[in-house]
Amino acid sequence: xxxxxxxxxxxxxxxxxxxxxxxxxxxxxxxxxxxxxxxxxxxxxxxxxxxxxxxxxxxxxxxxxxxxxxxxxxxxxxxxxxxxxxxxxxxxxxxxxxxxxxxxxxxxxxxxxxxxxxxxxxxxxxxxxxxxxxxxxxxxxxxxxxxxxxxxxxxxxxxxxxxxxxxxxxxxxxxxxxxxxxxxxxxxxxxxxxxxxxxxxxxxxxxxxxxxxxxxxxxxxxxxxxxxxxxxxxxxxxxxxxxxxxxxxxxxxxxxxxxxxxxxxxxxxxxxxxxxxxxxxxxxxxxxxxxxxxxxxxxxxxxxxxxxxxxxxxxxxxxxxxxxxxxxxxxxxxxxxxxxxxxxxxxxxxxxxxxxxxxxxxxxxxxxxxxxxxxxxxxxxxxxxxxxxxxxxxxxxxxxxxxxxxxxxxxxxxxxxxxxxxxxxxxxxxxxxxxxxxxxxxxxxxxxxxxxxxxxxxxxxxxxxxxxxxxxxxxxxxxxxxxxxxxxxxxxxxxxxxx
Amino acid sequence: xxxxxxxxxxxxxxxxxxxxxxxxxxxxxxxxxxxxxxxxxxxxxxxxxxxxxxxxxxxxxxxxxxxxxxxxxxxxxxxxxxxxxxxxxxxxxxxxxxxxxxxxxxxxxxxxxxxxxxxxxxxxxxxxxxxxxxxxxxxxxxxxxxxxxxxxxxxxxxxxxxxxxxxxxxxxxxxxxxxxxxxxxxxxxxxxxxxxxxxxxxxxxxxxxxxxxxxxxxxxxxxxxxxxxxxxxxxxxxxxxxxxxxxxxxxxxxxxxxxxxxxxxxxxxxxxxxxxxxxxxxxxxxxxxxxxxxxxxxxxxxxxxxxxxxxxxxxxxxxxxxxxxxxxxxxxxxxxxxxxxxxxxxxxxxxxxxxxxxxxxxxxxxxxxxxxxxxxxxxxxxxxxxxxxxxxxxxxxxxxxxxxxxxxxxxxxxxxxxxxxxxxxxxxxxxxxxxxxxxxxxxxxxxxxxxxxxxxxxxxxxxxxxxxxxxxxxxxxxxxxxxxxxxxxxxxxxxxxxx
Numbered sequence: 001x002x003x004x005x006x007x008x009x010x011x012x013x014x015x016x017x018x019x020x021x022x023x024x025x026x027x028x029x030x031x032x033x034x035x036x037x038x039x040x041x042x043x044x045x046x047x048x049x050x051x052x053x054x055x056x057x058x059x060x061x062x063x064x065x066x067x068x069x070x071x072x073x074x075x076x077x078x079x080x081x082x083x084x085x086x087x088x089x090x091x092x093x094x095x096x097x098x099x100x101x102x103x104x105x106x107x108x109x110x111x112x113x114x115x116x117x118x119x120x121x122x123x124x125x126x127x128x129x130x131x132x133x134x135x136x137x138x139x140x141x142x143x144x145x146x147x148x149x150x151x152x153x154x155x156x157x158x159x160x161x162x163x164x165x166x167x168x169x170x171x172x173x174x175x176x177x178x179x180x181x182x183x184x185x186x187x188x189x190x191x192x193x194x195x196x197x198x199x200x201x202x203x204x205x206x207x208x209x210x211x212x213x214x215x216x217x218x219x220x221x222x223x224x225x226x227x228x229x230x231x232x233x234x235x236x237x238x239x240x241x242x243x244x245x246x247x248x249x250x251x252x253x254x255x256x257x258x259x260x261x262x263x264x265x266x267x268x269x270x271x272x273x274x275x276x277x278x279x280x281x282x283x284x285x286x287x288x289x290x291x292x293x294x295x296x297x298x299x300x301x302x303x304x305x306x307x308x309x310x311x312x313x314x315x316x317x318x319x320x321x322x323x324x325x326x327x328x329x330x331x332x333x334x335x336x337x338x339x340x341x342x343x344x345x346x347x348x349x350x351x352x353x354x355x356x357x358x359x360x361x362x363x364x365x366x367x368x369x370x371x372x373x374x375x376x377x378x379x380x381x382x383x384x385x386x387x388x389x390x391x392x393x394x395x396x397x398x399x400x401x402x403x404x405x406x407x408x409x410x411x412x413x414x415x416x417x418x419x420x421x422x423x424x425x426x427x428x429x430x431x432x433x434x435x436x437x438x439x440x441x442x443x444x445x446x447x448x449x450x451x452x453x454x455x456x457x458x459x460x461x462x463x464x465x466x467x468x469x470x471x472x473x474x475x476x477x478x479x480x481x482x483x484x485x486x487x488x489x490x491x492x493x494x495x496x497x498x499x
Numbered sequence: 500x501x502x503x504x505x506x507x508x509x510x511x512x513x514x515x516x517x518x519x520x521x522x523x524x525x526x527x528x529x530x531x532x533x534x535x536x537x538x539x540x541x542x543x544x545x546x547x548x549x550x551x552x553x554x555x556x557x558x559x560x561x562x563x564x565x566x567x568x569x570x571x572x573x574x575x576x577x578x579x580x581x582x583x584x585x586x587x588x589x590x591x592x593x594x595x596x597x598x599x600x601x602x603x604x605x606x607x608x609x610x611x612x613x614x615x616x617x618x619x620x621x622x623x624x625x626x627x628x629x630x631x632x633x634x635x636x637x638x639x640x641x642x643x644x645x646x647x648x649x650x651x652x653x654x655x656x657x658x659x660x661x662x663x664x665x666x667x668x669x670x671x672x673x674x675x676x677x678x679x680x681x682x683x684x685x686x687x688x689x690x691x692x693x694x695x696x697x698x699x700x701x702x703x704x705x706x707x708x709x710x711x712x713x714x715x716x717x718x719x720x721x722x723x724x725x726x727x728x729x730x731x732x733x734x735x736x737x738x739x740x741x742x743x744x745x746x747x748x749x750x751x752x753x754x755x756x757x758x759x760x761x762x763x764x765x766x767x768x769x770x771x772x773x774x775x776x777x778x779x780x781x782x783x784x785x786x787x788x789x790x791x792x793x794x795x796x797x798x799x800x801x802x803x804x805x806x807x808x809x810x811x812x813x814x815x816x817x818x819x820x821x822x823x824x825x826x827x828x829x830x831x832x833x834x835x836x837x838x839x840x841x842x843x844x845x846x847x848x849x850x851x852x853x854x855x856x857x858x859x860x861x862x863x864x865x866x867x868x869x870x871x872x873x874x875x876x877x878x879x880x881x882x883x884x885x886x887x888x889x890x891x892x893x894x895x896x897x898x899x900x901x902x903x904x905x906x907x908x909x910x911x912x913x914x915x916x917x918x919x920x921x922x923x924x925x926x927x928x929x930x931x932x933x934x935x936x937x938x939x940x941x942x943x944x945x946x947x948x949x950x951x952x953x954x955x956x957x958x959x960x961x962x963x964x965x966x967x968x969x970x971x972x973x974x975x976x977x978x979x980x981x982x983x984x985x986x987x988x989x990x991x992x993x994x995x996x997x998x
Contacts, residue, residue, distance in 0.1 A: 017539075021547065034722065037723075044516055223533065226533055242533055
């Protein structure tokens with residue numbers, strides 16, 4: 001390797017380490033920060049953001065990249081180093097092409113818009129929030145222009161979260177998905193079978209935590225390089241060397257906590273599986289939000305909502321909660337795990353309707369950016385799509401267009417990742433079962449190591465070498481498609497509901 | 500204020516904020532860090548140390564100080580600003596006069612010596628540790644020379660922890676203390692009365708935590724700007740805006756956890772009482788280790804080992820632990836709280852013998868630096884002093900010269916602070932009771948606010964304006980002296996033991 005490559009890697013790792021410090025402070029803020037200590041935390045994070053920007057935008061990185069991009073030198077790099085140079089260039093351009101004044105303006109808007117959103121949501125008052133959304137749209141357009149995507153601001157936004165994705169591709173995938181989903185949803189809605197999650201009440205929190213830790217450790221989460229604690233909203237932060245996940249407990253919703261934790265464990269397993277020796281370089285980074293979500297969803301849905309998983313864990317679940325489960329049959333429990341019911345709120349949705357929530361948001365984002373839809377008309381558009389896709393019309397904006405935090409941070413183009421992740425999870429699931437037909441027999445014995453090993457090799461070990469689409473192509477031999485997701489959903493839910 | 504002063508304060512605050520980030524990472528390392536995540540934490544802390552050094556040694560700070568130190572300008576500063584300039588100069592010289600190579604050499608030695616000490620302690624093998632101590636002594640001599648203290652390395656070491664203190668003054672104070680302590684110790688040893696802390700067994704941890712939180716909140720610790728968690732060794736870290744204390748629990752030693760927590764609470768109350776608006780400048784910093792220790796000891800000993808404290812808290816203590824306390828009389832409990840028994844281990848010592856442990860260490864440090872004592876002769880010197888002062892000879896170096904971690908970090912001159920803090924605590928205690936004769940009647944009602952208010956005004960609000968001796972003089976009108984400590988110990992312990 002040329003010396004300039006070695007130098008580049010050192011500078012990238014330095015910026016990475018600084019980023020992990022901010023990550024830890026962010027985690028602590030959500031989990032342990034005393035109520036009145038937020039001012040100091042804000043100062044700490046602002047200073048770290050400044051230092052992180054200095055480290056990531058260091059002119060020496062630019063100089064080294066230019067040197068390494070010379071054809072004579074680049075040609076001599078091995079494939080891995082070429083990935084590093086290409087990804088580092090992408091990141092470097094992003095941090096250096098945005099003027100400092102723009103970055104500061106966006107940071108201020110994010111903070112103001114977050115508070116405006118939280119306030120507007122409480123009062124269900126979209127009009128108070130609308131001006132902030134207008135400004136965020138304008139800033140995203142400017143940002144796209146700085147980065148050379150002036151003609152395609154929404155594609156730019158999507159590409160930030162999922163390199164190589166764009167609105168046209170997503171639009172085609174989602175249209176195909178919708179065509180298959182709506183009949184499935186109707187079929188289930190017409191079924192007389194109904195899950196009853198309300199059967200599950202009075203689960204003591206301490207035992208919930210015991211079960212959750214046994215399950216997540218059983219799936220393969222390495223608690224010697226990670227933790228799980230409690231926060232208001234569950235999340236997974238940190239890097240592979242030190243993953244900090246969170247969950248929350250409610251005695252009357254034990255499945256929420258359990259599946260939330262398994263979801264975050266899927267994210268954590270991915271990060272823990274990224275090559276440790278490449279931490280801090282693109283070879284040790286995740287391949288984008290859709291791939292990340294594919295990992296969390298695969299463990300949460302394909303694995304943990306399946307019969308084989310429960311065959312293994314149900315006895316332990318019953319042993320820990322003999323009282324609350326006394327009157328609940330195995331079939332009732334399994335149906336509660338796989339409850340399907342349309343809801344207005346995305347984060348409370350089952351895994352089928354969840355996709356429809358995303359289709360709604362994608363449609364709105366695309367029309368906002370194309371100019372077909374004005375911000376002022378957002379609530380009406382939302383409500384009409386909600387009726388069309390979910391069969392439900394929000395009674396107010398709080399349970400409609402104001403329900404999600406994302407846009408207040410200017411995070412357009414982020415929602416599609418969730419649904420792309422669902423597609424990819426099902427596609428990987430189809431593939432791994434075709435290679436290992438007896439996989440679920442492992443699960444029934446409490447052994448998840450073959451699945452984890454397969455994901456480690458095929459997905460985690462790749463780092464940022466391939467984008468989501470290329471990764472799917474390489475691992476499954478087919479293009480990313482909604483059909484495996486549709487097939488998986490039919491296979492899981494029709495036997496339960498279409499009796 | 501001149502603009503250069505405003506600029507200086509901004510730069511000092513920036514370095515302070517960076518320091519608080521390192522502090523949080525250090526806290527997390529002791530409390531929550533997963534077992535195998537230490538490598539990343541080491542990288543994070545090393546990078547922050549580098550950035551902290553850059554911020555603290557910023558040439559602009561030197562330039563601003565030189566400007567502000569010009570007589571014409573300095574004369575125009577108010578008293579507070581003069582404190583800032585004087586203290587900032589002291590700090591700046593310390594970080595800039597030490598060559599980078601020296602700092603790196605010392606950091607390497609600290610790490611190597613720590614591991615050598617931990618290993619030598621396990622095997623009770625002083626000889627393996629001796630070469631590291633030799634190197635630390637040599638480095639401290641060099642360090643003193645860099646800072647202009649070449650002739651007086653031990654005074655330099657003391658001054659690092661307690662500005663304005665030196666070995667001659669400490670020697671005189673300790674000689675006077677020893678003269679009063681030894682007869683008191685003999686009187687108690689001759690008493691037939693014996694405390695029996697072993698009476699206190701089987702205290703459930705959850706209730707211990709409840710009690711400890713009620714007590715520390717009752718003393719005035721602000722849990723909206725601080726926390727207490729569990730770690731292997733108790734400590735108090737953070738700054739006034741966010742204090743992170745720790746404790747540890749043992750069902751058979753409820754008083755260790757309780758008094759350890761009250762001790763850390765004393766440190767925490769001091770930091771929480773430093774002026775918030777001056778955080779990050781010397782006006783918002785503590786006045787050195789002796790003053791810090793005076794605060795922790797005053798709450799731990801003068802307050803929480805007193806009858807008035809127990810008059811208030813004993814009923815609650817009994818209500819939380821009815822079983823374990825069923826056969827324990829109030830007098831037995833109070834005697835257990837004030838158990839006096841010589842022990843070889845400093846950190847297990849009662850508040851009387853504790854001082855003798857410090858006298859021993861001070862005598863040894865002074866002779867090491869004067870050249871009277873060679874490192875090779877340390878164990879023999881230790882054991883002979885131990886017999887003379889404590890009446891006990893260590894069976895091995897593990898329970899003798901190898902028991903403390905301090906020297907492995909090159910922290911010479913630190914031990915005296917503990918005993919100076921004890922003296923100062925008693926002197927403040929004498930003073931506050933002379934001003935408020937009914938103070939302990941407050942305690943008996945569970946009201947500690949008058950004492951805390953007094954400490955807030957007299958000690959905490961001062962920041963680094965005065966050093967320990969000047970602060971004692973200002974607050975009590977007398978010089979720092981061991982007599983109030985001796986008087987307090989006689990008053991508390993003779994009625995208990997000299998029956």
